[in-house]
Amino acid sequence: MRLYFCFLIATSCLWIPVIFISTRAKVAVSFVAIFCEQVSFCIVFHPRTKRWLKLTQSTALNIEHEVERLATFVTIAIGEFLYKVVASSPLGVGMTTAFGRGCFLLIIAYNLFWLFFNGGTSEKAIHPLRHSAFRAILWIYAHLPLVAAIVLAADAGGDLLTRDSVYHTLEEVHRRAEEEAEEPNLRALSFFFTGGIFVALSCICLIGLLDECKDESGKYMVPKFWRIIWRFPAGILIVCLSLPNLDLTLLMGLVALITAVLLVYESIVSTPQKVKESRYAVEI
Numbered sequence: 001m002r003l004y005f006c007f008l009i010a011t012s013c014l015w016i017p018v019i020f021i022s023t024r025a026k027v028a029v030s031f032v033a034i035f036c037e038q039v040s041f042c043i044v045f046h047p048r049t050k051r052w053l054k055l056t057q058s059t060a061l062n063i064e065h066e067v068e069r070l071a072t073f074v075t076i077a078i079g080e081f082l083y084k085v086v087a088s089s090p091l092g093v094g095m096t097t098a099f100g101r102g103c104f105l106l107i108i109a110y111n112l113f114w115l116f117f118n119g120g121t122s123e124k125a126i127h128p129l130r131h132s133a134f135r136a137i138l139w140i141y142a143h144l145p146l147v148a149a150i151v152l153a154a155d156a157g158g159d160l161l162t163r164d165s166v167y168h169t170l171e172e173v174h175r176r177a178e179e180e181a182e183e184p185n186l187r188a189l190s191f192f193f194t195g196g197i198f199v200a201l202s203c204i205c206l207i208g209l210l211d212e213c214k215d216e217s218g219k220y221m222v223p224k225f226w227r228i229i230w231r232f233p234a235g236i237l238i239v240c241l242s243l244p245n246l247d248l249t250l251l252m253g254l255v256a257l258i259t260a261v262l263l264v265y266e267s268i269v270s271t272p273q274k275v276k277e278s279r280y281a282v283e284i
Helices: 002-013 023-045 047-052 063-086 097-118 133-160 170-177 186-209 224-228 231-240 248-269
Strands: none
Touching: 002 023, 023 047, 063 097, 063 133, 097 133, 097 186, 097 248, 133 186, 133 248, 186 224, 186 231, 186 248, 224 248, 231 248
16 A cells, blocks of 8 residues: 555646646646556556565555446446436426437436446356456456446437437538537437447447356356357447438337347346256265
8 A cells, every 4th residue: 555655646646737838738747647546556556566565565456445436437327327317307298209208218328237237147257356457457457438428328318309300411520510509410319329328339349258157057048158249249230220311219129129139048048947856966
């Protein structure tokens, strides 16, 4: 912890110039400071650092705390979908088009939430934080793009709730970009929405793959890899839906359908099968 304290003092000093410099320079300095803070965290808690310093005792990483904290961050990010649906009453009164889109957004949020907490779909597994330093670091920082992608998809989806399905040509986009108070381009919002879900599904897939399965062979219908790898191609399929300029309600409905099919598939193949006991088993 004394080494970590020294790193914190050094990285905290990097934020001092932010007070005196321009806005663009603030962004650059902030990125450098955040990067140094995260690198120092990895260095301090890496097992090699403890061996280099020849420490007999060192502060351990609280695994339960890290798991609960990151899961809470994802839960808060998923809540952005609900906020966009209910805040300022964007759905209107009655069975409007926005109401259908809002229902699809809630279904997508529900599916993403369960896919995340399904993890590696294994009953017995070694958590990445207990496996190795490489897997632990990868597991921790895979949550950063996951949370960012969920918030981006939820924010873009909320903006699409009340938009008309009118796509502009490239010439119209350039012309409207010169006007003041330009509204976000519909195609851009569509790609933000589907692209955010693609990144989220990719990160959920990676997080699940980092678990080392310890279940006995034949317990499930398919191995762990084939239970969760479909999250990645499902994400690719979703982001490709923004290419043909689909109706926004149809777009959200297809995304909800794909995530629902993915969740149902994982629920089926992740259900343990009844393992028949051997007739030659020896009682102890």
